[in-house]
Amino acid sequence: MPSNLAPDIAPAPAVVIPRNIKQIVLSAFVILVALAILVSIFGNERFGWRVIGAYLFSTIILSGIANTLLLTLICMIAGTLLGAVIALMKLSASPPLQWIATVYTWIFRGVPLLVLLLFFFNLAALFPQLELGMPGSPPLITLNANEIISPFTAAFLALSLHESAYMAEIIRSGIVAVAKGQSEAAHALGMKPLKVTQRIIFPQAMRLIVPPTANQVITMLKSTSLVSVLALSDLLYSAQIVYSQNYQVIPLLAVATIWYLVLVSILTWIQSRVERVFNRGYGEKRRSHKKVSQRPSNESKNQPAINEEEANA
Amino acid sequence: MPEVNNPETVIELKRITKSFPTKNFERLVVLDDMSLNIKRGEVVCVIGPSGSGKSTMLRCINRLETLDSGEIRVLGEYVGYKEVNGSMELLSEKATAQQRQRLGMVFQQFNLFPHLTVLQNIIEAPTVVNGVHRKEATKVALELLAKVGLTSKADAYPGELSGGQQQRVAIARALAMNPEVMLFDEPTSALDPELVGEVLRVMTDLAKAGMTMIVVTHEMQFAREVADRVVIMDKAKIIEDGTPEEVFENPRSPRTREFLARVSGTNGKA
Ligand SMILES: Nc1ncnc2c1ncn2[C@@H]1O[C@H](COP(=O)(O)OP(=O)(O)O)[C@@H](O)[C@H]1O
Numbered sequence: 001m002p003s004n005l006a007p008d009i010a011p012a013p014a015v016v017i018p019r020n021i022k023q024i025v026l027s028a029f030v031i032l033v034a035l036a037i038l039v040s041i042f043g044n045e046r047f048g049w050r051v052i053g054a055y056l057f058s059t060i061i062l063s064g065i066a067n068t069l070l071l072t073l074i075c076m077i078a079g080t081l082l083g084a085v086i087a088l089m090k091l092s093a094s095p096p097l098q099w100i101a102t103v104y105t106w107i108f109r110g111v112p113l114l115v116l117l118l119f120f121f122n123l124a125a126l127f128p129q130l131e132l133g134m135p136g137s138p139p140l141i142t143l144n145a146n147e148i149i150s151p152f153t154a155a156f157l158a159l160s161l162h163e164s165a166y167m168a169e170i171i172r173s174g175i176v177a178v179a180k181g182q183s184e185a186a187h188a189l190g191m192k193p194l195k196v197t198q199r200i201i202f203p204q205a206m207r208l209i210v211p212p213t214a215n216q217v218i219t220m221l222k223s224t225s226l227v228s229v230l231a232l233s234d235l236l237y238s239a240q241i242v243y244s245q246n247y248q249v250i251p252l253l254a255v256a257t258i259w260y261l262v263l264v265s266i267l268t269w270i271q272s273r274v275e276r277v278f279n280r281g282y283g284e285k286r287r288s289h290k291k292v293s294q295r296p297s298n299e300s301k302n303q304p305a306i307n308e309e310e311a312n313a
Numbered sequence: 314m315p316e317v318n319n320p321e322t323v324i325e326l327k328r329i330t331k332s333f334p335t336k337n338f339e340r341l342v343v344l345d346d347m348s349l350n351i352k353r354g355e356v357v358c359v360i361g362p363s364g365s366g367k368s369t370m371l372r373c374i375n376r377l378e379t380l381d382s383g384e385i386r387v388l389g390e391y392v393g394y395k396e397v398n399g400s401m402e403l404l405s406e407k408a409t410a411q412q413r414q415r416l417g418m419v420f421q422q423f424n425l426f427p428h429l430t431v432l433q434n435i436i437e438a439p440t441v442v443n444g445v446h447r448k449e450a451t452k453v454a455l456e457l458l459a460k461v462g463l464t465s466k467a468d469a470y471p472g473e474l475s476g477g478q479q480q481r482v483a484i485a486r487a488l489a490m491n492p493e494v495m496l497f498d499e500p501t502s503a504l505d506p507e508l509v510g511e512v513l514r515v516m517t518d519l520a521k522a523g524m525t526m527i528v529v530t531h532e533m534q535f536a537r538e539v540a541d542r543v544v545i546m547d548k549a550k551i552i553e554d555g556t557p558e559e560v561f562e563n564p565r566s567p568r569t570r571e572f573l574a575r576v577s578g579t580n581g582k583a
């Protein structure tokens with residue numbers, strides 16, 4: 001077996017050997033420090049590695065993860081949709097709509113998320129009866145706020161509204177940043193306004209909107225941990241439930257930490273893939289050439305560039 | 314059906330006025346009571362100092378700007394309006410979009426769609442606006458690319474091309490809509506000097522093929538050799554209109570002489 005593998009491994013320049021002696025010393029030092037840290041963490045009984053192992057895949061933690069992901073997903077969707085509406089209002093020609101959008105973003109960007117959460121949770125104290133109907137006439141539906149405002153709805157409202165204010169700004173600046181010449185060129189070709197927005201402005205704005213939105217998803221995932229103050233069993237609160245019973249505070253916080261890091265890493269990886277898709281045609285010559293080559297209509301002229309790239313890989 | 318005064322006239326500007334609001338609540342007059350007729354097959358070069366209203370005139374012709382007063386007709390039809398029982402009515406965006414198809418426009422900054430490949434740039438409008446089948450549109454696009462000498466770049470993105478190549482693609486893109494008139498707004502002003510020639514060559518071919526063209530340019534050589542007419546604009550007005558010989562050798566107004574002396578002194582770059 002080894003004799004088979006050897007020729008394959010030999011030419012691959014996987015490890016770059018530092019020629020400079022200073023670099024060798026520095027690398028050795030960094031590795032030593034890293035090892036020392038790892039030993040101090042994994043060797044530390046107080047971290048309770050056995051407890052961590054026991055709870056890492058426990059039902060209560062996994063269901064906490066499910067809640068965290070669910071909350072992240074629906075608040076992100078609601079926040080983005082609402083944000084798009086606010087962005088369009090801000091870009092509209094109507095001053096009242098612009099004012100509404102401005103005041104809205106001012107409020108929901110200005111108030112800390114934790115305050116918003118507590119505020120929505122205690123909404124029942126402010127409006128005990130929520131009434132739906134025409135002002136002046138008897139309400140069509142009367143709802144008891146205490147029944148509706150569960151921790152979940154409070155969390156959903158606070159996170160979504162908070163998010164929408166940030167998404168509005170991201171979407172607005174993405175649309176504004178598409179050069180004016182683009183819509184003019186499209187109009188000059190006889191394209192109708194809706195098509196210009198759909199096919200020319202939107203795809204280009206997306207390139208600017210998607211990367212910060214992916215960042216927002218990651219921020220949102222972490223922000224959901226705040227809902228633990230409402231006793232909503234997300235990942236963090238699930239860990240808290242466990243340690244309130246067994247007093248293994250650090251191991252359970254470690255369990256939550258490990259899962260947050262895993263989830264954020266996955267999202268970061270997805271983010272980089274998505275960004276690559278949306279950056280097509282923007283300066284990354286080699287990559288876009290490669291994309292072209294995967295389509296059947298490829299021209300032979302592009303071939304040398306691809307071979308070159310593959311040779312370098 | 315609006316009457317066509319002269320079947321040969323494809324573009325008619327009649328006493329058009331256009332102004333923009335300024336910061337101190339006044340109005341900057343950019344086109345001042347201007348009239349101009351363009352006949353089928355004519356190549357008209359428009360020359361003039363920066364800020365004299367040349368771009369605005371082109372933009373009014375395809376209604377990227379609206380007029381304050383006066384009228385513009387393209388192929389006998391008002392642009393952006395229609396006459397109903399003697400009064401003028403604003404056309405819908407849809408109808409205006411349809412009118413614009415007859416006018417191809419080439420911009421100083423190319424304005425290619427950066428998220429689309431060269432081929433996609435060219436077939437976008439024919440497929441989306443006219444519902445031409447992708448295959449058919451691609452065939453036409455490749456013929457046009459051959460015409461501008463860029464067959465090999467069909468799958469490249471605009472960002473991978475030189476300025477000269479981008480502008481040639483932009484010309485092909487405009488031609489793909491089969492326009493009756495081509496409007497060029499300083500098509501070579503954003504180019505490095507060594508890339509100007511390749512674009513002018515494409516434009517010369519187009520002129521020879523009989524295309525009606527309005528070309529805002531500072532390329533005097535091109536105006537002399539290719540244009541049927543040269544129009545000189547200054548301060549929102551046309552101050553000279555005639556054959557290249559008339560305008561360049563025998564200008565009527567002293568301001569033209571002054572301008573031409575200045576331009577030829579700086580090798581065609583105003
Ligand atoms: N959208 C606009 N708003 C305000 N002023 C404008 C606008 N477009 C052009 N102008 C002004 O109109 C004048 C003529 O512009 P333009 O037609 O671009 O001139 P040219 O193309 O001959 O250089 C300039 O003074 C310019 O600043």
Ligand SMILES: [Mg+2]
Nearest residue numbers: 367368369499
């Ligand atoms: Mg101009």
